[in-house]
Amino acid sequence: MSNVSVYNMSIVELDQYRGRLSDETATVLVPAIILFGVILIAGAVGNSLVLYVYYFKFKTSYIRTAILALALFDLITCLLCIPGEILDMRFSYNYVSPSLCKGQRLVTTAVQMASGFALVCVAKDRYHRICHPLRQQATARDAMKRILACCFLAVALAIPAALVYGIARVPTPIEGLKGLECSTSETFKRHPLRLVYNAVLCLVFVAAFVPIIIYYVLIGKRVMHQGQLLRQRRDSCISVVGCRQIRPRDSTGDNGCKPSIFASNVIVKDESSIDDITKSPPTSPSKPTKLSAGMPEFASRTRRFSMTRKGLDSQAVDASRHVSVADSSARIRKTTAMLFLISLIFVLSFLPHLALKVTQALRSSLLENLSPAATVSYNVIVRSHFFNAATNWIVYGLCSPKFRRECKVICQGVTLWTSNKNLSRASEDGI
Numbered sequence: 491m492s493n494v495s496v497y498n499m500s501i502v503e504l505d506q507y508r509g510r511l512s513d514e515t516a517t518v519l520v521p522a523i524i525l526f527g528v529i530l531i532a533g534a535v536g537n538s539l540v541l542y543v544y545y546f547k548f549k550t551s552y553i554r555t556a557i558l559a560l561a562l563f564d565l566i567t568c569l570l571c572i573p574g575e576i577l578d579m580r581f582s583y584n585y586v587s588p589s590l591c592k593g594q595r596l597v598t599t600a601v602q603m604a605s606g607f608a609l610v611c612v613a614k615d616r617y618h619r620i621c622h623p624l625r626q627q628a629t630a631r632d633a634m635k636r637i638l639a640c641c642f643l644a645v646a647l648a649i650p651a652a653l654v655y656g657i658a659r660v661p662t663p664i665e666g667l668k669g670l671e672c673s674t675s676e677t678f679k680r681h682p683l684r685l686v687y688n689a690v691l692c693l694v695f696v697a698a699f700v701p702i703i704i705y706y707v708l709i710g711k712r713v714m715h716q717g718q719l720l721r722q723r724r725d726s727c728i729s730v731v732g733c734r735q736i737r738p739r740d741s742t743g744d745n746g747c748k749p750s751i752f753a754s755n756v757i758v759k760d761e762s763s764i765d766d767i768t769k770s771p772p773t774s775p776s777k778p779t780k781l782s783a784g785m786p787e788f789a790s791r792t793r794r795f796s797m798t799r800k801g802l803d804s805q806a807v808d809a810s811r812h813v814s815v816a817d818s819s820a821r822i823r824k825t826t827a828m829l830f831l832i833s834l835i836f837v838l839s840f841l842p843h844l845a846l847k848v849t850q851a852l853r854s855s856l857l858e859n860l861s862p863a864a865t866v867s868y869n870v871i872v873r874s875h876f877f878n879a880a881t882n883w884i885v886y887g888l889c890s891p892k893f894r895r896e897c898k899v900i901c902q903g904v905t906l907w908t909s910n911k912n913l914s915r916a917s918e919d920g921i
Contacts, residue, residue: 508584508669511662515582518862522869523579526572529880533568536883537561543896553825555633556612557886560832563605564879571598574672575873583669588657591672595655599691600641600648602875606698607640609833613705616826621712647694650687654678688847695840702833709830713823828889835878835885842874 516523540561548554574594578585585591615628628636656675659668678684846868850856860868886893 504667505584507664507667508662511583511669512581515865516580518865519579519582519869522866523576525870526576526579526873526876529876530568530572530576533564533572533880533883536880537565537568539897539900540883540886540893541565542900543893547892547896550630552615552628552630552633553612553829555630555637556608556615556829559608559633559637560605560882563601563608564882566597566601567876567879570594571601572876572879574598575876578672579869582671583660583662585657585670585672591657592652592655594672596648596652599651600644603644603647603694604640605836605878606695607644608637609829609836610698610701611636611640612829613702613833616822616829617705617709619822620709620826647690650683654684654687688851692844695844699837702837706830706833709826824889828885831885831889832878832882835881839877840875842871846871 541558544554544557544561571594574590574597577590578594611633615633618625619627654674655672656677657670658673658676658679660671660673662669674684857868887897
């Protein structure tokens with residue numbers, strides 16, 4: 491049909507021809523369409539679980555607010571942005587809705603920017619909690635204010651997308667006939683605004699990427715330093731536990747070691763003998779006995795044992811405090827590792843998209859005469875930034891035992907409800 495002139499075709503025939511071209515392209519892009527369909531379903535289900543579990547099962551905190559915001563952004567991506575991209579692949583030559591195209595690009599740009607800004611806020615919070623734990627930390631209300639600021643900034647930066655993007659004309663096998671796709675608008679293809687806007691997007695990505703890397707590098711250095719200190723303290727505590735005898739009348743043992751919180755278990759084993767001595771019936775001073783001469787020594791020993799027990803109690807309190815602090819520090823580090831993985835996946839999912847866009851800008855003939863496999867690869871890579879929407883909830887499941895338990899409870903409840911419903915239907919059919 492390449493020899494047919496466009497002037498010999500009616501408008502209906504032109505639309506039908508564009509439709510056939512779209513059908514042929516969609517057939518080639520079936521693997522990509524299926525892939526993003528799977529991402530859509532997995533991301534919608536997973537992020538819905540994240541929103542439910544973290545909202546109803548977790549206590550209010552800065553991280554809970556940030557995770558809820560990220561899950562909401564990912565859910566919007568799955569429900570609005572990815573379906574728009576599937577429509578774009580399905581109607582490659584007869585996309586005829588400029589408003590739908592502009593709206594989809596606007597939402598996609600705003601959501602992706604908001605996610606990046608939110609991850610910067612999360613990295614900053616992790617940095618302050620680990621590297622400056624004694625300073626005043628941000629609260630859940632502060633997190634909400636920062637997330638709202640990220641949303642307003644992202645929408646403001648994404649507004650030009652509604653101008654730059656629109657219906658673009660693409661060549662077809664018939665000379666003079668152009669197909670219609672959702673891409674850079676014809677008005678802005680060579681307009682300076684398009685170049686400026688693309689440059690701004692790249693700067694925004696770098697402005698979000700660099701602080702995230704810097705914050706987590708500083709956090710990593712701090713955690714390594716803390717690990718070295720903990721190993722040194724553990725070695726010193728092991729040497730303290732090695733002291734076999736701990737004298738009640740002195741704070742040092744035979745080897746001159748001071749009892750630490752790790753040696754409290756060794757001391758507590760001798761508490762029963764102390765109880766036996768302190769619970770001995772006292773001798774009445776009005777009736778002198780043969781033991782009256784030893785009363786001063788006995789009273790002195792009792793006072794020393796009493797002071798020793800007070801010291802043991804204070805050591806036990808200190809031990810519990812140290813354990814609680816250690817547990818809190820471990821939880822903070824585990825949460826930080828989880829959020830670092832989320833940030834890393836976000837950055838890595840954007841890199842192929844940006845690399846392809848830069849290559850396409852340097853080589854204008856990149857998309858000419860592509861093979862079917864290359865066409866599928868291009869359409870997947872150019873949309874690689876959607877992958878993180880379907881993977882974040884998996885990271886939460888791998889790193890958060892509580893999230894796993896709550897998801898398991900929900901799945902068991904759904905399974906039980908389904909089985910009961912099927913059983914009731916079977917009983918009704920039997921009647």
